[in-house]
Amino acid sequence: MKRAKYILIRFEEKGKLVSAFQLLKENKFKVSDILSPFPIEELEEKIHERKSFTGMAGLFTGIIGVASVLYFQLWVSGKAYPLFYGGKPFNAWLSFVPVLFETVVLLASLAIVVTFLLETRLFSKRIKLPKSMSFTNDGFAIVLENDSISETDRTFLNDNFEIEKVES
Numbered sequence: 001m002k003r004a005k006y007i008l009i010r011f012e013e014k015g016k017l018v019s020a021f022q023l024l025k026e027n028k029f030k031v032s033d034i035l036s037p038f039p040i041e042e043l044e045e046k047i048h049e050r051k052s053f054t055g056m057a058g059l060f061t062g063i064i065g066v067a068s069v070l071y072f073q074l075w076v077s078g079k080a081y082p083l084f085y086g087g088k089p090f091n092a093w094l095s096f097v098p099v100l101f102e103t104v105v106l107l108a109s110l111a112i113v114v115t116f117l118l119e120t121r122l123f124s125k126r127i128k129l130p131k132s133m134s135f136t137n138d139g140f141a142i143v144l145e146n147d148s149i150s151e152t153d154r155t156f157l158n159d160n161f162e163i164e165k166v167e168s
Contacts (some may be wrong), residue, residue, distance in 0.1 A: 008144075009157070017142065064107075077092075
């Protein structure tokens with residue numbers, strides 16, 4: 001018999017979900033996900049325990065992109081393929097600004113998207129719920145991983161909440 005991978009705690013109201021989440025966090029439970037038909041402002045800051053690296057990834061990629069693209073353009077116009085026209089010097093950096101800007105925006109945005117997907121693990125975090133459990137209309141739920149819960153924690157959950165086990 002397969003062991004359930006997730007434990008779902010269902011709620012009918014937003015207030016009960018918020019108070020249950022605070023109770024679970026006080027008792028050091030690791031909440032895997034919260035299912036809700038709309039964003040809950042009270043939980044927004046409490047869910048994310050660590051600061052995101054997404055903005056810093058965009059900044060670092062932008063700085064590296066500026067340096068590398070500017071170097072490449074100077075190298076091409078001055079050494080690899082010099083063009084002599086209109087008395088333009090080889091290091092006319094103002095003519096490089098449009099290409100530099102567009103390339104840096106492209107590199108930074110790609111780095112932000114990749115970092116976001118890696119941080120949130122959206123590509124791998126799929127909880128397959130049975131069709132009877134619809135949380136998109138009116139229900140709320142807290143999802144806990146079953147493997148990380150000890151026997152004493154299970155008795156605490158059974159005493160305080162109605163839990164459902166989900167195999168995924």
